[in-house]
Amino acid sequence: MECSSCRIKITNQDGAVNFKCPKCGKFEMVRCETCRKTVAKYTCPECGFTGPN
Numbered sequence: 001m002e003c004s005s006c007r008i009k010i011t012n013q014d015g016a017v018n019f020k021c022p023k024c025g026k027f028e029m030v031r032c033e034t035c036r037k038t039v040a041k042y043t044c045p046e047c048g049f050t051g052p053n
């Protein structure tokens with residue numbers, strides 16, 4: 001599993017989250033603790049949705 005934003009390998013789940021794309025619900029996003037804190041952008045490869053906003 002790797003972060004959808006920065007591609008860091010997530011080995012420790014603490015602080016990391018994974019969730020389905022809020023738009024298409026097909027792709028599972030993964031965000032590491034760092035990207036959550038910095039509110040880094042992610043893009044769904046299925047529908048092009050860009051979050052977190």
Ligand SMILES: [Zn+2]
Pocket residue numbers: 003004005006007008031032033034035
């Ligand atoms: Zn990250």
Ligand SMILES: [Zn+2]
Pocket residue numbers: 021022023024025026027044045046047048049
């Ligand atoms: Zn999507």
